Amino acid sequence: MTITKELSNNTKVEDKNKIENAIREILLAIGENPDRTGLLLTPSRVARMYTEIFSGTKQDPKDEITITYTENHDEIILVRDISFYSMCEHHLIPFFGQAHVAYLPRNGVITGLSKLARVVEAAARRPQLQERMTTQIANAIIEKLNPVGVAVVLEAEHMCMSMRGIKKAGSRTITSVLKGIFETNQASRAEVLSLIRK
Ligand SMILES: [Zn+2]
Known part of the structure; x- marks a missing residue:
């Protein structure tokens, strides 16, 4: 799929890790337990989603x-x-x-x-x-x-x-x-x- 290709082409692993760490921090700050089963994979899901829905930052519309x-x-x-x-x-x-x-x-x-x-x-x-x-x-x-x-x-x-x-x-x-x-x-x-x- 194109999305996966864009991901591997444009997103550095360290950027994805930064998003993951930040989402984990947010979960902690709102009083959640990021290690409970339902949230365990949430930081990495959100990181993947963000690289998709914010992929335009690396594009010029024209x-x-x-x-x-x-x-x-x-x-x-x-x-x-x-x-x-x-x-x-x-x-x-x-x-x-x-x-x-x-x-x-x-x-x-x-x-x-x-x-x-x-x-x-x-x-x-x-x-x-x-x-x-x-x-x-x-x-x-x-x-x-x-x-x-x-x-x-x-x-x-x-x-x-x-x-x-x-x-x-x-x-x-x-x-x-x-x-x-x-x-x-x-x-x-x-x-x-x-x-x-x-
Ligand atoms: Zn608004």
């Missing part, structure tokens, strides 16, 4: 984009409902939801649809803020494809709002970044937002 050329395609390309899971950098618990990514290509410079999902994934797999993640996705597309316009909308539920603090389960946070023609031209902006909201 590297996921490969450029292809097409006959002048001058219509909006939109991938809706790309589901993602990220970790709130303030609380290290998940926020998750859907990303909608649209761009208007310039001179037929496009990328594969699955690459847009990979950009979202790379931006998500790190301690993150939804606002910054939205910007990172837009910037990756701008830097690689130099499109006429980019629109990125993220809708997410934050576990730090659902299970702690104000405990508003089910509330969703929406962030958007509009660049280029989607920022400056009212009609283009309305068109892309209506496609995203469908």
Whole structure:
């Protein structure tokens, strides 16, 4: 599996050990016994999981984009409902939801649809803020494809709002970044937002 490969390629054994030791310390600090049967393998499980869900710290989202050329395609390309899971950098618990990514290509410079999902994934797999993640996705597309316009909308539920603090389960946070023609031209902006909201 790809995940296992990434693990062995990118994660040093000493880093995995550091996570394991830290999780053991946390268990002790909250008054648990890390040596009881149910918790015995927890530090190593969490370490493996962290190297997977934080693998984006070793990736640049824009590297996921490969450029292809097409006959002048001058219509909006939109991938809706790309589901993602990220970790709130303030609380290290998940926020998750859907990303909608649209761009208007310039001179037929496009990328594969699955690459847009990979950009979202790379931006998500790190301690993150939804606002910054939205910007990172837009910037990756701008830097690689130099499109006429980019629109990125993220809708997410934050576990730090659902299970702690104000405990508003089910509330969703929406962030958007509009660049280029989607920022400056009212009609283009309305068109892309209506496609995203469908
Ligand atoms: Zn949070």
